[in-house]
Amino acid sequence: MAESRSEKASNDTALRFYRDVLGLERLHYGIWNDDDELTFEALKEAQERYENFLLDSIPEGSTRILDVGCGTGEMCVNLQKRGYEVEGLSPDRNQKRYFAEKLKVPFHHYRFEEFEPEAGKYDCIIMSESCQYIPVDRVFENAALALKPGGHLMVCDYFVVDHDAGILSKSGHCRETFLKTAEEKGYQIVEQRDITREAAKTLDMGKLIADRILMAADMFTERFREKHSVCFKFVKWLGRKKIKKMEDQLPLLDSKRFSEVKRYEFYLFEKA
Ligand SMILES: C[S@@+](CC[C@H](N)C(=O)[O-])C[C@H]1O[C@@H](n2cnc3c(N)ncnc32)[C@H](O)[C@@H]1O
Structure with a gap:
């Protein structure tokens, strides 16, 4: 089921720590309620709320979904439960193994920017906190190849709005460049939500x-x-x-500074 062309398979220690030490199957932020206490249970529920929000936002009529940066495959399991034909992609060799333990569907062992997709195969591509690792122009160029005409690209991730905040400004795409590139590459925003405060x-x-x-x-x-x-x-x-x-x-780990320097946002784009 798995195909691979990554010469240097990556192995993300931080993500292994979340899964193997903390027991978290989901490797993204959560959508928290204001009155949630800081407990592992509440963290898991917040992550589930985030994932359900993405799944509920998949446009009607979508059948084939590619989960880019699919982590341990948890969202793919739930996509499959909802009846979608799902495929996963990740350059990480441990995630490839976790994925194979959970699912018997195609797994592409690539970085997205190196992946050569079958043209026009997918109705929807999901990037749940993985977009930040992919060069921004390649996000839109490669998704355009992989999507059917009128297909959708869903991105949920944090973006940098203050570029002078030292280490805090270093992870995440520049929000302005991201949106400008989307427009230049012919994408339209269909839905947008700012979840910075909840995340x-x-x-x-x-x-x-x-x-x-x-x-x-x-x-x-x-x-x-x-x-x-x-x-x-x-x-x-x-x-x-x-x-x-x-x-x-x-x-x-400073949530107040995070909210000042970054925006955690959901975007659903349509490719003309
Ligand atoms: C923060 S985790 C998110 C995992 C999963 N989407 C989730 O929401 O739980 C980031 C994911 O992006 C993947 N990734 C890192 N660089 C990538 C790249 N260049 N292309 C595709 N995926 C990448 C990582 O291996 C990991 O699966």
Whole structure:
């Protein structure tokens, strides 16, 4: 079922951590209610709400769907349950394995920008938080090849609106460039929704998880630190670059700053 041309299969450690350590099958933000508590259950429900919103937004009459950056294949399972003919695509070799455990449908082991689709095959292409990894012009060019005339491209992702916010400005496409490219490549926006506020709470949950992991690390190393303080200082010195990198990344879990620098948006485009 799987075909592959990726010379260098990728292996996303962060995404493996969410799935294998935290037990999350979905690898995207959630749509939270204002009164949701920060619990794993609420996180899973928020992610399910996000996924159901995407599935409910698939235009009527669509049959064949390509899920680009399909993660562990969870959305493809639910697309299939709703009766769609579904195919998944991801460059990640672990995700290829998880997908094969869940589904017996085509899986394309490619980066989307390298994928050579059968022309006009799909009614709808879904990019659930995967668009940001694909060069923006290739998103629209390759989707245009793969979609039937009048087919739809669904993108749900975060975009950068403030380009001077350091590390926070580094992930996500520039919103202005994204929309300009869509227009230039002949796409029309059929539906749009800003979910920044509802999605940002996912970061508060991420921060809570990070704090707990740090607390556990602190507890487990307490005896060692007390008994072998010189040795501990040396180990810390050895890991100083990794520690610095982690500290530098902490602003990425600041939901307030996220909402100032980025917009998490849903777009449904139609290709003329
Ligand atoms: C944040 S995860 C989202 C996964 C899934 N769509 C979901 O919503 O749970 C990003 C996904 O994009 C995939 N990806 C990364 N680079 C890609 C590329 N160049 N082309 C296609 N998919 C890519 C990753 O392997 C992963 O499956």
